Amino acid sequence: MKSEVRNLATALLLLLVAAAAAGQVLAPAGPSVEVNGTRLAVLSDAGCDYLALAQVVEALGGRSWRVEDRFLAVLPGDSTTPDLEFVFRADSGTVRCPGREVFLPLPPVLLDSEQLYVPLVGLAEVFPGLDRSLPLLRLTDIDERGDTVLFRLGLDGGEATCQGEVRSGLEYRVVIGARSDSITVEQVGLIPILASNGLVSSTRLKTGAGTVLQLLFRRPAVARATADAEGVLVRVWPRPDRKVGRIVLDPGHGGKDPGAVGPQGTEEKTIVFDITGRVKQRLEAEGFEVLLSRRRDEYVPLPARSKLANEAKADLFVSIHANAAENRDACGFETYFLSEAKTDWERTVAARENAVLEYELPEGADLTEELELILSDLAQNEFLTESSQLAAAIQESAVPCARVKDRGVRQANFFVLRDNYMPAVLVEVGFLSNRSEEKLLQQPQHRERLAEGVANGIVRFVLQYERRVNGS
Ligand SMILES: [Zn+2]
Numbered sequence: 001m002k003s004e005v006r007n008l009a010t011a012l013l014l015l016l017v018a019a020a021a022a023g024q025v026l027a028p029a030g031p032s033v034e035v036n037g038t039r040l041a042v043l044s045d046a047g048c049d050y051l052a053l054a055q056v057v058e059a060l061g062g063r064s065w066r067v068e069d070r071f072l073a074v075l076p077g078d079s080t081t082p083d084l085e086f087v088f089r090a091d092s093g094t095v096r097c098p099g100r101e102v103f104l105p106l107p108p109v110l111l112d113s114e115q116l117y118v119p120l121v122g123l124a125e126v127f128p129g130l131d132r133s134l135p136l137l138r139l140t141d142i143d144e145r146g147d148t149v150l151f152r153l154g155l156d157g158g159e160a161t162c163q164g165e166v167r168s169g170l171e172y173r174v175v176i177g178a179r180s181d182s183i184t185v186e187q188v189g190l191i192p193i194l195a196s197n198g199l200v201s202s203t204r205l206k207t208g209a210g211t212v213l214q215l216l217f218r219r220p221a222v223a224r225a226t227a228d229a230e231g232v233l234v235r236v237w238p239r240p241d242r243k244v245g246r247i248v249l250d251p252g253h254g255g256k257d258p259g260a261v262g263p264q265g266t267e268e269k270t271i272v273f274d275i276t277g278r279v280k281q282r283l284e285a286e287g288f289e290v291l292l293s294r295r296r297d298e299y300v301p302l303p304a305r306s307k308l309a310n311e312a313k314a315d316l317f318v319s320i321h322a323n324a325a326e327n328r329d330a331c332g333f334e335t336y337f338l339s340e341a342k343t344d345w346e347r348t349v350a351a352r353e354n355a356v357l358e359y360e361l362p363e364g365a366d367l368t369e370e371l372e373l374i375l376s377d378l379a380q381n382e383f384l385t386e387s388s389q390l391a392a393a394i395q396e397s398a399v400p401c402a403r404v405k406d407r408g409v410r411q412a413n414f415f416v417l418r419d420n421y422m423p424a425v426l427v428e429v430g431f432l433s434n435r436s437e438e439k440l441l442q443q444p445q446h447r448e449r450l451a452e453g454v455a456n457g458i459v460r461f462v463l464q465y466e467r468r469v470n471g472s
Contacts, residue, residue, distance in 0.1 A: 050117035137178040139187040148237040149195045160227035169220035176211045244462045246289045248309040251276040252321035255299025260324035262432035268322040278451030306419035317424035324433040331434040332405030335395040336426040337387035339411035350412035386423035393461035398453025
C-alpha cells in the first residue's frame with residue numbers, strides 16, 4: 001500500500017507539473033499528461049485545467065461509474081486495507097472521500113451530460129497520500145513600483161502551477177497548486193496594510209485542495225499571476241481608463257413582434273428580454289454604463305434602436321436573439337457580425353430576423369430592394385474587424401460557459417446592425433424550435449449561464465481592445 005501511494009503521489013505530481021503549460025478555453029489544451037503510464041488529455045476552461053475523472057481513475061487502476069447526479073470512483077485496496085470510495089458531483093466542489101470531505105477550489109464540469117471533468121489542482125488532495133507532496137507556499141516578499149504592487153509567493157521545493165481568473169474589475173482569484181500554513185495565511189492578510197498605495201482592499205487565502213488566493217480592490221485594477229522556478233508572482237496595478245464605457249443591449253423583439261415561437265409556445269421576446277437584463281446587470285458590475293433599446297415588453301422600430309445607440313454615442317451594440325429552424329434537431333449558439341451572408345443558413349437567419357420590417361413597412365411593400373443594399377455604403381463597414389473580434393470573443397466565452405453546441409461566428413446582413421456607428425453583433429443564444437433547447441431556455445439557471453458567457457465575452461473583447469489602444 002505504501003509504495004502504491006508513493007507511485008500515485010509521483011504520478012499525480014508529474015501530472016500537476018505537466019499541466020502548468022496547458023492552454024485556454026474549453027478545448028483540448030494540447031499537452032496531455034501521464035498518469036501511471038497512460039496519457040490523458042487536459043481540457044481547459046476559464047484558465048483552469050481539468051482531467052476526465054473516469055480516465056484518471058482508470059489510470060490509477062480503479063473504476064468509476066455514474067448514479068444519477070453522482071459520480072462514484074473506487075480505488076482497490078489490498079489485503080490489509082479496504083477499497084477506497086470517492087463520490088463526486090457535477091457543479092459541486094465537495095468530494096466525499098474515505099473518512100473526510102474535500103472541497104475543490106472549483107467545481108467539476110460535466111461535459112456532454114456524460115463525462116465529469118475534475119480540476120487538476122484538486123485531484124492531489126482527493127486521492128490519498130498526495131497532500132504532503134504538494135509544495136508549501138510562503139509569502140516571501142512584497143514590493144511596490146510606482147502604482148504596481150508585486151508580491152511573491154515562494155515554494156519550498158516542487159514546481160509551481162497557478163491559474164488566475166479575473167472575476168471582475170474589483171476581484172481577482174488565483175488557484176495555486178500548493179498548500180499553505182497559518183503563518184502564510186496571516187502574512188497574506190497583511191498585504192493591504194503593507195501595500196501603501198491603497199489599491200488592494202483585502203486578501204484571503206483559502207486552503208484545501210490547492211490554495212486559492214482572493215484579492216479585492218478598492219478601485220478597478222488589473223492583476224496577473226505568473227509561475228516560475230521559485231514560485232508565484234502576483235502583480236496588481238490600477239486599470240487604465242476605459243475606452244469603452246457605454247454599451248447598448250438590444251433585446252431582439254418586443255410588443256407586437258414576438259420573434260420566434262417554440263413548440264411549447266415559448267416566445268423569443270420573453271427569453272431574450274430576460275437574458276438581456278442579466279447581461280446588463282453583469283456588465284454594470286464591471287463598471288460599464290448599459291442602455292437597453294427597450295425597457296419593457298414594447299415594440300421599438302429598427303431605426304429607433306440604431307438611432308438610440310448612435311445618439312447615445314455607445315461604444316458597442318449587442319442584439320440578443322433566440323433562433324428557430326425548420327430542422328427541429330438544429331441546436332446551439334451562434335454569433336453574427338454584419339457582412340454579406342455567405343451561406344444559405346446565414347441568409348435564412350437574416351431573413352427571419354429582418355422579418356420584423358413587416359411591422360414597419362406599409363402593407364404590400366417590397367422588401368427585396370431594401371434587402372439588397374450595397375454593403376460598402378453601410379456604417380458597419382468601418383467596424384468590421386472589431387465586430388468580428390467581438391463576435392468571436394462572445395462565441396468563445398458563451399459556448400463553454402453555458403455548455404451549448406458551438407455553431408461558430410457567422411456573418412449576414414441584419415438590419416438592426418446596419419446603421420450602427422460602432423462595433424455591433426447579433427447573438428443567437430439557442431433554438432426555440434428544438435424541444436430540448438426550448439426547455440433549457442425556460443430554465444433561469446441556463447439563461448444566467450448564457451448571460452454570464454455573453455457578458456464575459458464582451459469584457460474579454462474590451463480588455464483586448466483597450467490593451468491595444470493603451471499599448472499595455
Ligand atoms: Zn430574433
